[in-house]
Amino acid sequence: MESLKLKKITALWVITILVLFLAAIVLGILMRLNQAEVINQEPLTFYTNMTTHGLTMIGIWFVAGMAAVNYLLQRYVKTSYTANLFAFILTVLGVVLLWLCTYLGKFNTGWTFLYPLPFKDLGAAPWATPLFLVALTILGLGWLVWSVSMMAKILQRYTLAQAFAWQHLSKQPKSETPPFILITMITLVGVIAALIAAVIVIVLFFAEYFSKGSFVNDALLMKNLIYFFGHTIANEMLYLGVAVIYEIFGELSGRPKWKTTWYVSLAWNSALIFILTAFFHHLYMDFVQPEGLQIIGQLASYLASLPSVAVTVFSIIVAIYGVRIQWSITNCLFFLGVIGWVIGGLGAVIDATISNNIVLHNTLWVPAHFHTYNAMGNVLFSLGFFYWFTTQHVSKLVISKLTKFALIVLIISGIGFLMAFYIGGADSIPRRYSTYPEALTTGPALARMGAYFACLYLLVILMFFYNIAKRCFAILSAPSSSVGA
Amino acid sequence: MKQDSILLFFCLLAITATIVFVWVFRSSIKAEERTPGIKNALQKRFWFLLILVVVFGIFASVTLPKSPYFAFAEEVPAKVIHVAALQFSFFLSEKSIDPKSPSGDNIELPLNKVVEFRVTSLDVNHGFAIYNPQMRIVTQTQAMPGYINRLRYKFTKPGIYHVLCLEYCGVGHPVMQTTFIVK
Amino acid sequence: MLRHFICTLFFSWSLIVFGYGAPANLDEEQNIYAQIYNAPIKLSPTQAQVSLADIYNRKPMLLAFVFTRCTGVCSPFLLQLNETLRQISGKYLYQVVVLSFDPRDDVEAMQSLSTRLHLEKSTQWIFATTDSITALNLSLGFDPIWDSSTNQFDHEALLVGVNTQGYITKKLLGIRGDLELRQMLASINNAYIPSYRLPADNDLFSCFTYDPTTGKNIPNLGLLIIALPALVSFLLLVCIAFFSRNKAAKWTE
Known part of the structure; x- marks a missing residue:
């Protein structure tokens, strides 16, 4: 009975996420079309679209990872249905408020809402900024309760040392921690830290808002905190997807489940520490930030990503190389996603190197790399999970000719859409420009290329959406007896 | 340009990674039933990790000294240009800029001499990116309210340089630009 | 160690709260990195004139402008400067040149001023006059105005930092705190600071204050706030682990 409830709420998450995903892709395409001068939007419209696109995408893929992890966590511990439902309600409420802010209130600071921009005249309604902060508070509260509840449930079953797989660092571990638990724990700590940073940011924003000028914030501190929140949550959501791969890749291929070893434990524990300081790389061009922190930023960026x-990658290669496995749609999406993750990671490491960042910072190189490991990485992890979740059986995941074709189109569209960003980045085209100044000659052409390939991507996602949503509705409408525990 | 070599380097890495993955995938497709897979995977993984760490260690130690914070720190600049960024324009001046009534001049900078920009913002966060006559970024810093960033650079090519804002600062962000001449 | 850290935090916090750094005067940014006018100066009645370059080529220089008949800021300015410099024991080289901008002052008057301040024996302090004060003032953007009703110059206390190549690296107007003085000492020794903070009156939580003497940033309360999310989440983790311990034991049974 409990498991049915979990299944239904997870199905609800999946449908909500996919609907919002489609909407956010459309916003992205509109932005690229506007930059391409194919359509002509007011700058205010462009920037409200941009703000909505960014906030929605980060939000939905974070909760996608959380929902997937929550679902699989049931295999090890009994999770709280209430926390899950609470998070769902608050997420929906928060997203509705955010969309109200951007579309009714014309709030347009970008997802980074860098202080003091939200307090300046944005051409937005006066209530937009406080409502935005309220929406963030609601989202943050829902997610904080959800992550803390999951963490508490894990710690009821495992000791602290076991949850972080520290016993695997010794030669003969007495007990075993599944890699899924390890990665989930590591990620939850980071998520909670990011959400606490968000809480502090919101408090400082409100303090200034209500003090009416007798208290002002320090722009450097606010920037640090905003990126602590933003970077960390965007990074951790990838790890949620990775945790899912560790859990189900093996069984989907008809191979043994992946095990924790000393280097898996070491790699993820180092990710835990370093991810909390990697966000400094967003402030490389703020020379006010002490040099020591900048260097920590570069090294932590390497050390947070590299070992994990x-x-x-090695685990997946070992699982596949020279082994005949069952290639299901989920496995294929996971495999493609890992490639996207690695390539996006390479782009990220190049940008996280200070001496490169000086010519790449805030150019299209930035959306280039994060779209690589999101649109062609994390999204595919989650889609893979959605497919598996809605069928629960490998035999229903066989790849048809149409699916194979769709996957090929997905790859082509991904490469085209991302190359437009990468070339633009190398060509010093700035990000977040509604239209390009005349001097940036290649900007519009690249935007057109990006927009058309993104349309292709949208088509593939529509097909996936149809397949997945159909089954989700079946789960939702199923009477409690017909869906087995 | 530096950007071209970065793009090339990235493409090479991406293609290499793709080839490895495709090769692994094909080996799985072609494999017979019930093959054991990689032997001594554990040892290989260890070496793989070690090599990666060493490669990145070298990469970090080569790139870190090239960080821009202390570029031309030993030299005395030939000229100081004060920069105030304000939604949605830049003020460049050889004199310091009054925040209450900012004004700028037409700037002409010497060739092959160190120039220092003292960049600040009078309202929100802005970027201060210098584009060469071919519209490629040569250097940049951020303009943060309450702080002054000192950016030093030696221009080696004459021509008209553009300054673009690279931090989203509101709806006028894409039109926020100015130019100066180097000769 | 922890106590030291907390003290530093509190100290730097109080500096900010009590508005330690006076608001930067815009005139201070004028003439920066301009070459100072190489005026001939007279150090004593017996010696011949030397050029200012002879002095600053030897050692980076702080140039203080006063006049001996001043009833206003000049004496407290020099006293405070002397006091502050004595407190700063740093790695940086410097010498102080006190120059009169009043043409009526002669070397003897300057020498008696140094005696009054008990600085006549100091090797780091030089008192001098010049006959090219107009050209020197022009190169510094300094403009004292003679007020014949009070028989005084209407002027601000000016301290100019000059490096050994004769470039003006920093200017301070008025009597200023040790932090800015240390920044000036760093600048005349060509120590490069990539950035500096503008003073703000009602800004509680800044992250750092740059200490030019050590070349390090002193952590402020803001830094603690940046570290807070990580600290709180780890604390939370330990707390949860602690309170779930009993239940965990039941599971393993």
């Missing part, structure tokens, strides 16, 4: 990526 290396270990995961």
Whole structure:
């Protein structure tokens, strides 16, 4: 009975996420079309679209990872249905308020809402900024309760040392921690830290808002905190997806489940520490930030990603190389997603190097790399999970000719859409420009290329959406007896 | 340009990664039933990790000294240009800028001499990116309210340079630009 | 160690709260990195004139402008400067040149001023006059105005930092705190600060204050706030682990 409830709420998450995903892709395409001068939007419209696109995408893929992890966590511990439902209600409420802010209130600071921009005249309604902060508070509260509840449930079953797989660092571990638990724990700590940073940011914003000028914030501190929140949550949501791969890739391929070893434990524990300081790389061009923190930023950016990526990639290679496995749609999406993750990670490491950042910072190189590991990485992890979740059986995940074709189109569209960003980045085209000044000659052409390939991407996602949503509705409408525990 | 070599480097890495993955995928497709897979995977993984760490260690130690914060720190600049960014324009001046009534001049900078920009913002966060006559970024810093960033650079090519804002600062963000001449 | 850290935090916090750094005067940004006018100066009645370059080429220089008949800021300015410099024991080289901008002052008057301040024996302090004060003032953007009704110059206390190549690296107007003085000492020694903070009156939580003497940033309350999310989440983690311990034991049974 409990498991049916969990299944239904997860199905609800999946449908909500996919609907919002389609809407957010359309916003993205509109932005690229406007930059391409194919359509002509007011700058205010462009920037409200941009703000909505960014906030929605980060929000939905974070909760996608959380919902997937929550679902799979049931295999090990009994999770709280209430916390899950609470998070769902608050997420929906928060997203509705955010969309109200951007579309009714014309709030347009971008998802980074860098202080003091939200307090300046934005051409937005006067209530937009406080409502935005309220929406953030609601989202943050829902997610904080959800992550803390999951963490508490894990810690009821495992000791602190076990949850972080520290016993695997010794030669003969007495007990075993599944990699899924390890990665989930590591990620939850980071998520909670990011959400606490968000709480502090919101408090400081409100303090200034209500003090009416007798208290002002420090722009450097606010920027640090905003990126602590923003970077960390965007990074951790990837790890949620990776945790899912560790859990189900093996069984989907008809192979043994992946095990925790000393280097898996070491790699993820180092990710836990370093991810909390990697966000400094967003402030490389703020020379006011002490040099020491900048160097920590570069090293932490390497150390947070490198071991975890290396270990995961090697695990997947070992699981596949020279082994005949069952290639299902989920496995294929996971495999493609890992490639996207690695390539996006390479782009990220290049940008996280200070001496490169000086010519790449805030150019299209930035959306280039994060779209690589999101649109062609994390999204595919989650879609893979959605497919598996809605069928619950490998035999229903066989790849048809149409699916194979769709996957090929997905790859082509991804490469085209992302190359437009990468070339633009190398060509010093700035990000977040509604239209390009005349001097930036290649900007519009690249935007057109990006927009058309993104339309292709949208088509593939529509097909996936149809397949997944159909089954989700079946789960939702199923009477409690017909869906087995 | 530096950007071209970065793009090339990235493409090479991406293609290499793709080839490895495709090769692994094909080996799985072609494999017979019930093959054991990689032997001694554990040892290989260890070496794989070690090599990666060493490669990145070298990469970090080569790139870190090239960080821009202390560029031309030993030299005395030939000229100081004060920069105030304000939604949605830049004021460049050889004199310091009054925040209450900012004004700028037409700037002409010497070739092959160190120039220092003292960049601040009078309202929100802005970017201060210098584009060469071919419209490629040569250097940049951020303009943060309450702080002054000192950016030093030696221009080696004459021509008209553009300054673009690279931090989203409101709806006028894409029109926020100015130019100066180097000769 | 922790106590030291907390003290530093509190100290730097109080500096900010009590508005330690006076608001930067815009005139201070004028003439920066301009070459100072190489005026001939007279150090004593017996010696011949030397050029200012002879002085600053030897050692980076703080140039203080006063006049001996001043009933206003000049004496407290020099006293305070002397006091502050004595407190700063840093790695940076400097010498102080006190120059009169009043043409009526002669070397003897300057020498008696140094005696009054008990600085006549100091090797780091030089008192001098010049006959090219107009050209020197022009190169510094300094403009004292003679007020014949009071028989005084209407002027601000001016301290100019000059490096050994004769470039003006920093200017301070008025009597200023040790932090800015240390920044000036750093600048005349060509220590490069990539950035500096403008003073703000009602800004509680800044992250750092740059200490030019050590070249390090002193952590402020803001830094603690940046570290707070990580600290709180780890604390939360330990707390949850602690309170779930009993239940965990039941599971393993």
